[in-house]
Amino acid sequence: MPDTWARSLDDLAARLAAQGGRDRLLSPRSQAAYLKDARRVAAWLRDNGLEGPAQITPSALEAAFRGLRWSPATRARAVTALREWLGPQHPAGRSPADLIDRPRPTPPPVPRLSQADAAALVEGAGAPAEGDGPLRRALALRDRALMEVLYGSGLRRQEACDLVLAGLDFEHDALRVVGKGGKGRTVPMTEPAVAALRAWLADGRPRLMSGRDPAPSGRAPVFVSRSGRGLDGSTVYRIVARELRAHGRAGGPHLLRHAAGTHLLEGPDGRGDGAHLRVVQEVLGHASLATTQRYTGVTTRAMQEHLRRGHPRG
Structure with missing residues (x-):
C-alpha cells in the first residue's frame, strides 16, 4: 500500500x-x-x-x-x-x-432463556466430577462464580474481565464495574453470586495464583485463568458457550445479560411486576431507556399494563 x-x-x-x-x-x-x-x-x-x-x-x-x-x-x-x-x-x-448515511440495522431477536433454564444453567456451571483434582475444582469454582455474576448482575463479558478485587463490596453486596465509554457504575449482586464469589476467592483463586507475582494491590483481576492471568473476552465466551451446550442451548454471555434484564422486569413469578424499567437501565448500564426497552422486549402494551396496575387512575 x-x-x-x-x-x-x-x-x-x-x-x-x-x-x-x-x-x-x-x-x-x-x-x-x-x-x-x-x-x-x-x-x-x-x-x-x-x-x-x-x-x-x-x-x-x-x-x-x-x-x-x-x-x-x-x-x-x-x-x-x-x-x-x-x-x-x-x-x-x-x-x-x-x-454518507449510517444504516440503523435491526438487531436480531435474542433467544429467550426462561427463569427455570437460567437457574439450572448457573447452578450446574462448572460442577466438578467425582475424582477431579485440585486444579479442576478451582476452575469449577471460578466458572460457577463467573456465571452467577454474569446472570445475577447482567454484566457484559468485558466488564466481567475487567472486574478487579477492589471493585467487590461484600459489605453492601455490590460490585463496581467499568462499562462502555469508561463509564463506571455500581451493580447489586444476588445472594448466590455473593456465595459463589466468596467460595472462588477463598478456595479457587488462591490455588491458581499460587507462586505467581500478584498484580498491584486493588487492581488484581477477580477472574483468572489457570496461568494466573486475567480472563479475556474470548475465554469468557467459551466458558459460557460450553455451559449452554451442556444444557442443549447455543449462545454466549450476551444471552445471560439479556436474561438478567428480562427476568428483572418479569419479577420472581414471571408476571411482569418486577423491577422498574429505569432500575433495569441502571443495572445494565444503558445510556438510553429506549435501548433497555428494545433489549428486554418491553412492548407498548406491556408498559400500558404496568400503568393500569400501578397508576391511581389506571
Missing part, C-alpha cells in the same frame, strides 16, 4: 490506541474492528484507482461498500470507523464519511 495510505492508517491506529488508554473510551476489540474496516476500505479504494486518502469522496465510499458487499450491521460499524479515520483531515462534520 502506498506510503500515503500507510501513513494515514498508522495515524488512525495511534488515535484509536489513545482512545483505549487510561480512560478506556474504546475497547481493544473495537479498536481492532475499526482498524480492520478502514484497512479493507482503503485496500478497495487503492485497487480501484485512488492514489491516496485525499482523493476519497462520499461516492467513492459508497462504491466501496457496494463492492465489499457488507451487511447493514458491518456497514454501520465501518461508517463509524471511517469517521474516526477521515475526520481529523477535514473540517468538523465535513469528511466524506460524515456525508
Whole structure:
C-alpha cells in the first residue's frame, strides 16, 4: 500500500490506541474492528484507482461498500470507523464519511432463556466430577462464580474481565464495574453470586495464583485463568458457550445479560411486576431507556399494563 495510505492508517491506529488508554473510551476489540474496516476500505479504494486518502469522496465510499458487499450491521460499524479515520483531515462534520448515511440495522431477536433454564444453567456451571483434582475444582469454582455474576448482575463479558478485587463490596453486596465509554457504575449482586464469589476467592483463586507475582494491590483481576492471568473476552465466551451446550442451548454471555434484564422486569413469578424499567437501565448500564426497552422486549402494551396496575387512575 502506498506510503500515503500507510501513513494515514498508522495515524488512525495511534488515535484509536489513545482512545483505549487510561480512560478506556474504546475497547481493544473495537479498536481492532475499526482498524480492520478502514484497512479493507482503503485496500478497495487503492485497487480501484485512488492514489491516496485525499482523493476519497462520499461516492467513492459508497462504491466501496457496494463492492465489499457488507451487511447493514458491518456497514454501520465501518461508517463509524471511517469517521474516526477521515475526520481529523477535514473540517468538523465535513469528511466524506460524515456525508454518507449510517444504516440503523435491526438487531436480531435474542433467544429467550426462561427463569427455570437460567437457574439450572448457573447452578450446574462448572460442577466438578467425582475424582477431579485440585486444579479442576478451582476452575469449577471460578466458572460457577463467573456465571452467577454474569446472570445475577447482567454484566457484559468485558466488564466481567475487567472486574478487579477492589471493585467487590461484600459489605453492601455490590460490585463496581467499568462499562462502555469508561463509564463506571455500581451493580447489586444476588445472594448466590455473593456465595459463589466468596467460595472462588477463598478456595479457587488462591490455588491458581499460587507462586505467581500478584498484580498491584486493588487492581488484581477477580477472574483468572489457570496461568494466573486475567480472563479475556474470548475465554469468557467459551466458558459460557460450553455451559449452554451442556444444557442443549447455543449462545454466549450476551444471552445471560439479556436474561438478567428480562427476568428483572418479569419479577420472581414471571408476571411482569418486577423491577422498574429505569432500575433495569441502571443495572445494565444503558445510556438510553429506549435501548433497555428494545433489549428486554418491553412492548407498548406491556408498559400500558404496568400503568393500569400501578397508576391511581389506571
